[in-house]
Structures are given as structure tokens and as C-alpha cells.
Amino acid sequence: MHGFRPDLARWRQLPSPAWLARLLDGVPVPAAPGGAWRLFEVGCDSLAAYQSGHIPGAGYIDTNRLERQPLWNKVSDDALLALLLENGVRHDTTVILYGRSSLAAARAAHLMLYAGVADVRLLDGGFDGWLRAGHALEQGAGPLPQAVASFGAAFPARPDFLIDTAQARELLRQPDGALVSIRTWQEHAGVTSGYSYIDARGDIPGARWGRAGNDGDVHSMSEYQHADGTMKPSAEISALWRQAGIEPGQRTAFYCGTGWRASLAFFYAWLMDWERISVYDGGWCEWSRVNPPASCSGSRP
Structure with missing residues (x-):
């Protein structure tokens, strides 16, 4: 299983930087997304860091859109749904997440699973792993999100x-x-x-x-x-x-x-x-x- 962990039942959901690099290069990879897919960097008040250099093709999600003060609990279901739709995420979209902090990305991964996104993947090693592997970065605002009109399933599903x-x-x-x-x-x-x-x-x-x-x-x-x-x-x-x-x-x-x-x-x-x-x-x-x-x-x- 090139680029995956054989000890995991859901091995597809923890890809390596090498697997992601091949996917971005258009090279055939095992467990490739079956349909539409989106890549996101997740951070907290770190838009400037994202714009200074991120994995090519990645959009940006800030955890302030996922949780709210004073208890830092999840935002309302309506707000979570709106965030997913504006970023082009339906229940059947493959979502690949990474962060400079794996914890920020995991927060987003959990809430997307709660929402009902069926195929959520977390980059093993995160942003630092991508850099260690010597892969390129791109700078700037990143791709404009292509919003979708409907989640396509009951929300939240889980x-x-x-x-x-x-x-x-x-x-x-x-x-x-x-x-x-x-x-x-x-x-x-x-x-x-x-x-x-x-x-x-x-x-x-x-x-x-x-x-x-x-x-x-x-x-x-x-x-x-x-x-x-x-x-x-x-x-x-x-x-x-x-x-x-x-x-x-x-x-x-x-x-x-x-x-x-x-x-x-x-x-x-x-x-x-x-x-x-x-x-x-x-x-x-x-x-x-x-x-x-x-x-x-x-x-x-």
C-alpha cells in the first residue's frame, strides 16, 4: 500500500506526503479519490503563514470558523454547513486536511465526520512532513473556493x-x-x-x-x-x-x-x-x- 499505513483498518484516511505529491502531479495512485476532492490547510489565525507558503492547490480553513468563544465549542450546525458549502464540500467530496498543527487539522477532520463527509483524510506528518520530504510550496491566496448549493445528504449525518x-x-x-x-x-x-x-x-x-x-x-x-x-x-x-x-x-x-x-x-x-x-x-x-x-x-x- 504505497504511501499508506498497513496497520490501520481505515488506511486510506492517513496518506503520506509522497502519496499526496503524486496525486497533485496527476500520477495514478492507489486509493485515489473516486470523484471530486478538496485539499485544505487548517490553522488558527494563521492566514498569513498559509499565504507565505502552502501545499499547492490547498485552500485555507481557520478554526475560528469551526469553534467559538468562550468555551471553544463547535459552531452551530447552520454555521458549519455554510462553511462546508462555501468551500465546495458535499457529503461525497473527498477532503484531505493538513496543518502546521496536526491538532487544528484533526479538529476539522472530526467535525467533517460529524457533518457526514464520508471520505476525510489527514496528512500523516502534516505541513512539516511535506517540507521534510522536499516537496514544493506555492505562495499567495490559493485557489478560489467553488461553492456548492447542497450538502446532498442529511446534516449532520453522525x-x-x-x-x-x-x-x-x-x-x-x-x-x-x-x-x-x-x-x-x-x-x-x-x-x-x-x-x-x-x-x-x-x-x-x-x-x-x-x-x-x-x-x-x-x-x-x-x-x-x-x-x-x-x-x-x-x-x-x-x-x-x-x-x-x-x-x-x-x-x-x-x-x-x-x-x-x-x-x-x-x-x-x-x-x-x-x-x-x-x-x-x-x-x-x-x-x-x-x-x-x-x-x-x-x-x-
């Missing part, structure tokens, strides 16, 4: 991929439920909130620690990614979850501070064909405002 605080609380009461904290140990233990705009420290009582990355860095997912930003072997990630009592057959909801790290954990679980998964959109940011904060007990595993 509302089960997103849960709110009431549903998170209910999940904690379910014998087969797992609410999974994708946060650093210091966040989970209540040493720090991790964010300048979140005052409360601690974590959700009953949540299972699914790990994230380096203490002091809410952009790190070093437990899930190699140093070059590519996904670690699925068996390694599965073992990490199993150690915390997180199994494929459970009803599993991932959360973090606001949603980016949880979205990457969700996407990797989806790649591994976990079926009963979601993101708790509010995360610690919302939970800590409506529930008493609590710290975990015990020492770091």
Missing part, C-alpha cells in the same frame, strides 16, 4: 460523534462507558489547568487518563505521535489505552481542554475502526465551569 456535558455525565454512569481525558499528567493531576483562560485545575471525577504529550505543552501529543508528527503504531496506542481500561467495545468519549487533542485521539481511534466513539466538545473548559473541580488520586502510572 451526531453521535459529538456529546455535550449532560451526555458526558450520563456516560460516566454507564457500565460500558469510558470518558477519556486526553491531557497531560500535570493537567490530569491538577497541577495546572494547562490554559491561560481556564482557571480551574483538576479533572473530571471518574474519567480515565488517556494521556496526551509533554507536561507544560498542550500542543504536544507525543504519546500518540513520533517526534516527526506521524502517528505511532496502532498497536502501541491500543496498548496505552488498554493499560487505562479503555477498550474498543466501550462507549468512548475523548476530551481535553477544549477539543483539539481529543479530536486527534478520536481520529486515530476511527482509523483503527473503533465504532462507539465521540468527542466531548465542552471538555475541561466547560465541565470546570459547571461542576466542582477535582483532582485524580494516586501517582502517575
Whole structure:
């Protein structure tokens, strides 16, 4: 499987930079999009960086169009649908996403799956991987989006991929439920909130620690990614979850501070064909405002 990961059930959804370069060059590739496809760079307030150099043919989506203050939850369904339509995305459009931060791209990937886009792909290694491979960039505003009039299917098609605080609380009461904290140990233990705009420290009582990355860095997912930003072997990630009592057959909801790290954990679980998964959109940011904060007990595993 040239340019893909053989250890993933949904291997088509995590292409390599080499595969994308061949696709852009018009060279026949395995698992090529079957119809219309779009390539997007996803960032947060980084339009200037995108214009200074991006993967050829890529459009730009800002996460401020996907989530809103003060809790950084998903925008309304109407706003999400409008964003997809103006960028030419229907339910049957293949969408390939990358970012200077893989977390920003994962946030978009999760919400597109929630919307019902059937073929969402995340570039393994992201923008940095493209540069390391020596591929060219283009500068400027990028292609003008070709809007479409209709999504072509029910919207959202997968509302089960997103849960709110009431549903998170209910999940904690379910014998087969797992609410999974994708946060650093210091966040989970209540040493720090991790964010300048979140005052409360601690974590959700009953949540299972699914790990994230380096203490002091809410952009790190070093437990899930190699140093070059590519996904670690699925068996390694599965073992990490199993150690915390997180199994494929459970009803599993991932959360973090606001949603980016949880979205990457969700996407990797989806790649591994976990079926009963979601993101708790509010995360610690919302939970800590409506529930008493609590710290975990015990020492770091």
C-alpha cells in the first residue's frame, strides 16, 4: 500500500506526503479519490503563514470558523454547513486536511465526520512532513473556493460523534462507558489547568487518563505521535489505552481542554475502526465551569 499505513483498518484516511505529491502531479495512485476532492490547510489565525507558503492547490480553513468563544465549542450546525458549502464540500467530496498543527487539522477532520463527509483524510506528518520530504510550496491566496448549493445528504449525518456535558455525565454512569481525558499528567493531576483562560485545575471525577504529550505543552501529543508528527503504531496506542481500561467495545468519549487533542485521539481511534466513539466538545473548559473541580488520586502510572 504505497504511501499508506498497513496497520490501520481505515488506511486510506492517513496518506503520506509522497502519496499526496503524486496525486497533485496527476500520477495514478492507489486509493485515489473516486470523484471530486478538496485539499485544505487548517490553522488558527494563521492566514498569513498559509499565504507565505502552502501545499499547492490547498485552500485555507481557520478554526475560528469551526469553534467559538468562550468555551471553544463547535459552531452551530447552520454555521458549519455554510462553511462546508462555501468551500465546495458535499457529503461525497473527498477532503484531505493538513496543518502546521496536526491538532487544528484533526479538529476539522472530526467535525467533517460529524457533518457526514464520508471520505476525510489527514496528512500523516502534516505541513512539516511535506517540507521534510522536499516537496514544493506555492505562495499567495490559493485557489478560489467553488461553492456548492447542497450538502446532498442529511446534516449532520453522525451526531453521535459529538456529546455535550449532560451526555458526558450520563456516560460516566454507564457500565460500558469510558470518558477519556486526553491531557497531560500535570493537567490530569491538577497541577495546572494547562490554559491561560481556564482557571480551574483538576479533572473530571471518574474519567480515565488517556494521556496526551509533554507536561507544560498542550500542543504536544507525543504519546500518540513520533517526534516527526506521524502517528505511532496502532498497536502501541491500543496498548496505552488498554493499560487505562479503555477498550474498543466501550462507549468512548475523548476530551481535553477544549477539543483539539481529543479530536486527534478520536481520529486515530476511527482509523483503527473503533465504532462507539465521540468527542466531548465542552471538555475541561466547560465541565470546570459547571461542576466542582477535582483532582485524580494516586501517582502517575
